Amino acid sequence: xxxxxITGSLHWDILVNTNNIPKKDETVKGSKVNYLFGGKGGNxxxxxxxxxxxxxxxGRVGKDNFGKKILNTLKKxxxxxxxxxxxxxxSGMSVAVVDKKGNYSATIVSGxxxxxxxxxxxxxxxxxxxxxxxxxxxxxNLIAAKKAKEQNCEVWINAAPARKINRELLELTxxxxxxxxxxxxxxxxxxxxxxxxxxxIITLGSKGLKAEFSNGLHKKIRAFKVKVISTHGAxxxxxxxxxxxxxxxxxxxxxxxxxxxxxxxxxxxKIRHRDKITEKDILDLIIKNKK
Numbered sequence: 054x055x056x057x058x059i060t061g062s063l064h065w066d067i068l069v070n071t072n073n074i075p076k077k078d079e080t081v082k083g084s085k086v087n088y089l090f091g092g093k094g095g096n097x098x099x100x101x102x103x104x105x106x107x108x109x110x111x112g113r114v115g116k117d118n119f120g121k122k123i124l125n126t127l128k129k130x131x132x133x134x135x136x137x138x139x140x141x142x143x144s145g146m147s148v149a150v151v152d153k154k155g156n157y158s159a160t161i162v163s164g165x166x167x168x169x170x171x172x173x174x175x176x177x178x179x180x181x182x183x184x185x186x187x188x189x190x191x192x193x194n195l196i197a198a199k200k201a202k203e204q205n206c207e208v209w210i211n212a213a214p215a216r217k218i219n220r221e222l223l224e225l226t227x228x229x230x231x232x233x234x235x236x237x238x239x240x241x242x243x244x245x246x247x248x249x250x251x252x253x254i255i256t257l258g259s260k261g262l263k264a265e266f267s268n269g270l271h272k273k274i275r276a277f278k279v280k281v282i283s284t285h286g287a288x289x290x291x292x293x294x295x296x297x298x299x300x301x302x303x304x305x306x307x308x309x310x311x312x313x314x315x316x317x318x319x320x321x322x323k324i325r326h327r328d329k330i331t332e333k334d335i336l337d338l339i340i341k342n343k344k
Contacts, residue, residue, distance in 0.1 A: 055181030055206070057101045057296055060111040060174065060197040061094020062166045062188035064145040065119035068285060068324075074152050083150075087324055090126040092145055092166070093186040093211055096286050100293020100315070101184070102132050104332050106300055109133035111174055111197070112189075113140055113165040120144040120165070136175060140165050145188075155281035155320065161188065169193050176200040181300045184292065186211040191219055198225040207299075211292055212239065223249050227267075230254045230292055254309070256288060264309060274309050277317035277342055283324070290319035290327075294335065314338045 070085040090099070094112055102108040110132050114120035116139060123144060127134050145166040149159035166189050174197050176183065183201035185194045185208065198208045207227040212218065215231070215238035223229075223243065229251050231239065236255045243249060244265075253265040261276040295312030303311070314335045319327055 054107060055179050055300055056107045056109060056177060057098075057182045057184060057300060058109055058111065058176055058180045058197075058201070058206075059094050059098040059101070059184045060169075060189070060193065061097065061184065061186045062092035062145055062161075062163070063095045063112050063114055063123050064092035064147045064161060064166075065089075065122055066091035066146070067148045069148070069150050071150060072153050074150050074156065074158050088122075089324065090123060091147060091286070092123075093188050093213065093289055094184075095123065095127070096289030097184055097186070097211070097293040097296075098127075098132055099130060099328070100290045101297045102130050102293075103328065103330070104294050104297040104315070104335070106297040107133075109136065109177070111136040111169070113138040113169045115140055115142050115144040115165045117144055119146055136173065138165075138170055138173065140168055142168060149285055151283050151285055155283045157283065157285045159285075163188065171196045174200060176204050176206070178204055180204055180206045182207045182209060182296050184209050184211070184296060187214055187216050187218075191216075191222065195219060195222045195225075198222055201225075209292070209296065211288070212243075213288070215239065218243070223251065226251050228252045228254065230256070230288075232256045232288065233258075252305070256291065258284070262309065262313065264305075266305070272306065272309075274306075274313060277314055277338060279317045279321035281320050282322065284320050286327075287316045287320045291316040310339060311335060314342075 066089040068087040143164040145164040147161040151157040209228040212231040215235040250267045291312040294315030298311040
């Protein structure tokens with residue numbers, strides 16, 4: 054089976070629980086704090102790896118304590134981190150606040166993620182999918198995408214956070230994934246330009262998702278009904294699981310449904326139990342919802 058390459062961000066996340074996300078100039082009392090491995094790239098890599106994909110990662114951390122924690126987490130997985138760069142700058146980090154309904158807001162500090170050395174990027178010949186995100190500079194995404202196309206593999210971009218994407222990069226992209234906020238940002242560019250033969254996937258939270266395929270067809274997929282504990286990291290769980298299932302030869306509709314089920318289990322599980330979710334759990338949820 055071919056491999057998944059994730060070129061992207063790594064953060065050490067500080068996750069604070071509170072009743073309500075604070076408004077401007079407001080201070081609220083938190084009820085709990087968790088310190089977690091994160092970054093869209095890192096989370097997507099763990100998700101793809103967890104569900105059976107041969108995964109390798111390209112990114113950068115610092116030599117600080119956050120960098121050491123990030124590195125230790127990756128070493129506990131079977132992800133190939135031979136291309137993980139270690140620099141002297143601060144590692145990436147984020148602070149997220151989660152309310153009692155599981156909604157969250159976050160701020161990231163990119164740190165070492167901004168300094169990935171493009172010259173050291175190697176996309177292996179047996180790579181099937183390259184996963185990119187907007188948490189690293191676009192020049193890095195573009196170089197990785199060019200190298201991926203030299204190996205005839207698919208290029209997927211998680212267009213988050215929203216920012217203008219270079220036309221050259223879009224022309225190399227097969228699938229672009231975003232949430233409804235990001236889709237609003239891109240509606241006058243990616244969605245209106247018919248020159249881009251890209252499959253667009255828009256996640257809609259509890260309302261599921263909609264996909265606009267490169268052949269012009271549209272599809273809506275309902276979300277799985279679960280009790281939400283926290284939506285933090287749901288999008289990354291979805292993308293990693295979907296990519297993993299895609300490399301096993303499944304059609305894109307099945308992959309979207311599989312990703313939705315993985316995200317549903319993610320948001321309805323306690324943080325300490327999320328890494329115990331298996332492919333069997335996902336398939337069981339899909340079967341259960343067909344009854």
